[in-house]
Amino acid sequence: MNFNISKERLLEGMNIMNSFGSRLTGSKGHNDFIKWLKDEIAEMDIPIFSDPFYFTRWEEQNSSIEILDGDEKINIPVSSAYPYSGKTSAYGITEELVYVKSIKDVPKTAGKIAVFNISNINFLPSEIAFDKRSSFPEDVVLEKKYEGPVITSFVQCFYGIISKLTKAKAVILVWKGLHKDMIEGQYLSFIMDYQNIPMLWVNEAEGEKLIEAAKLHKKAKFVLEAEIEENAFTETFYCILKGKNQKENVVVNTHTDGTNCVEENGPIALLELMRSMKDMELERNHIFVFTTGHFRLPHFEDRRTGAFQAVSRWLAMHRELWDGKGEHMKTVADLTIEHLGCMEWRDVDGEYKYTGKSEIDLVYTGNKFMDKLYIDTVKGREIIRTITLRGHNALHFGEGQNFFTMGVPEISLCPAPYYLCVVSDNHEMEKFDIDLMTEQTETFAKLIEKIEKISAKELGRSDGYSIVKAKSVSGGYDFSVKGLIEKIKDKK
Numbered sequence: 001m002n003f004n005i006s007k008e009r010l011l012e013g014m015n016i017m018n019s020f021g022s023r024l025t026g027s028k029g030h031n032d033f034i035k036w037l038k039d040e041i042a043e044m045d046i047p048i049f050s051d052p053f054y055f056t057r058w059e060e061q062n063s064s065i066e067i068l069d070g071d072e073k074i075n076i077p078v079s080s081a082y083p084y085s086g087k088t089s090a091y092g093i094t095e096e097l098v099y100v101k102s103i104k105d106v107p108k109t110a111g112k113i114a115v116f117n118i119s120n121i122n123f124l125p126s127e128i129a130f131d132k133r134s135s136f137p138e139d140v141v142l143e144k145k146y147e148g149p150v151i152t153s154f155v156q157c158f159y160g161i162i163s164k165l166t167k168a169k170a171v172i173l174v175w176k177g178l179h180k181d182m183i184e185g186q187y188l189s190f191i192m193d194y195q196n197i198p199m200l201w202v203n204e205a206e207g208e209k210l211i212e213a214a215k216l217h218k219k220a221k222f223v224l225e226a227e228i229e230e231n232a233f234t235e236t237f238y239c240i241l242k243g244k245n246q247k248e249n250v251v252v253n254t255h256t257d258g259t260n261c262v263e264e265n266g267p268i269a270l271l272e273l274m275r276s277m278k279d280m281e282l283e284r285n286h287i288f289v290f291t292t293g294h295f296r297l298p299h300f301e302d303r304r305t306g307a308f309q310a311v312s313r314w315l316a317m318h319r320e321l322w323d324g325k326g327e328h329m330k331t332v333a334d335l336t337i338e339h340l341g342c343m344e345w346r347d348v349d350g351e352y353k354y355t356g357k358s359e360i361d362l363v364y365t366g367n368k369f370m371d372k373l374y375i376d377t378v379k380g381r382e383i384i385r386t387i388t389l390r391g392h393n394a395l396h397f398g399e400g401q402n403f404f405t406m407g408v409p410e411i412s413l414c415p416a417p418y419y420l421c422v423v424s425d426n427h428e429m430e431k432f433d434i435d436l437m438t439e440q441t442e443t444f445a446k447l448i449e450k451i452e453k454i455s456a457k458e459l460g461r462s463d464g465y466s467i468v469k470a471k472s473v474s475g476g477y478d479f480s481v482k483g484l485i486e487k488i489k490d491k492k
Helices: 007-019 028-043 103-109 149-155 158-165 204-215 266-277 294-300 311-317 368-378 401-405 434-451 481-491
Strands: 049-069 072-076 093-099 113-119 131-136 170-176 199-202 219-241 245-255 284-291 330-337 343-348 351-358 361-365 386-390 410-413
Touching: 007 028, 007 266, 007 434, 028 219, 028 266, 049 199, 049 204, 049 294, 049 311, 072 204, 093 103, 093 170, 093 204, 103 113, 103 158, 113 149, 113 158, 113 204, 131 368, 158 170, 170 204, 170 219, 199 204, 199 219, 219 266, 219 311, 245 266, 245 434, 266 284, 266 330, 266 434, 284 311, 311 401, 330 401, 330 434, 361 368, 368 386, 368 410, 368 434, 401 410, 410 434
Parallel strands: 093 113, 113 170, 170 199, 245 284, 245 330, 330 410, 361 386
Antiparallel strands: 049 072, 049 219, 093 219, 131 386, 219 284, 343 351, 361 410
């Protein structure tokens, strides 16, 4: 197999993708990106199969907060809107601010604007979320505690639900313990269904102003205008490059919706792989899946195939392409490619900046054989900091999860930089490295070549989730729901 991975084509694809803007599920930018991808594939003369979907789409149009102090209006900059939270009219909501310092304050928010501190989750040992298999180089280690905007928003997303139940008019969430530049434009959390209560994020410094105003029983004007589009169109599509063995296939998988240049640039890598493979004589079928719905998970997850990720819907709809039952094809391996070219940015002495390193490549490997295969393949790379993982405590980041859950041996690239879900005018390009993306794409080309020569029996099955008792690795912390709530209350 002679792969020709072009750095120039990858960079050109990145720039074209960025030209569509953010590509939130079913948005104009997302639909335009999908059209461009399909046009590129059509030029390769590769058949395209499409699964259209319709859903209710929410998109922010305008947001603002003003503290009303007599005749004075004090503007409070908004970091971002909480996706699929709710909306107001252009006139907004003008009500008293209520600071929720503890649970007992929640009933006071009825008919008013609730203000919550959302503390950075920095007390979760990495062993709760991750089960490390290997690393390369060998001195690459997981951070002792898993933290950052994504986990913080996911764990603490219940505040909106609480406020809704108490009939608050609106909610302001204050990012506490996170650098203001780190949380600007974060599209979080995207795992909740439509809440029908408008919510906005502000940084810690601006949040302190709101908390002080709330203590003085001042009012604020809260605006979150949003478009709600019924029956919005989106689609998953896939392509099959046929091989000699029509009973077996390898799936190469990513998603198309995203926020910036790394979330999600997997489709650009898939295009480059397809360009090389379209005229090759292949031993097996190779199915390239371009999934929609990653940023609208409540609508697209399908519990028949393990839920959690958007590709679960595709798996449920196309068992004939992967489960190996009867005349169905059997997927002998899954390669999921997400978030290429990520460089590491952290809060360093009060400044959010580049650390001089690449972000650690988190790579899920479905079993020990696939783990060795991946580690052997990355040796010799110029830019490489990688840790391989087993799905753990029912956790597995990225769109490879459902293949793992269904027993398919996988190699799934899913780095998790703090800026992963940021929507910004420059698409976070200053945090992206094309040389790293090129090397990562070349790695998957080599994996495809190697897997072609390996039998299904040798590839095996995924070995299922590992489980560890939280208290054994957590210094005695209780990570039950009750324990988490108590820990969060302690952080206030």
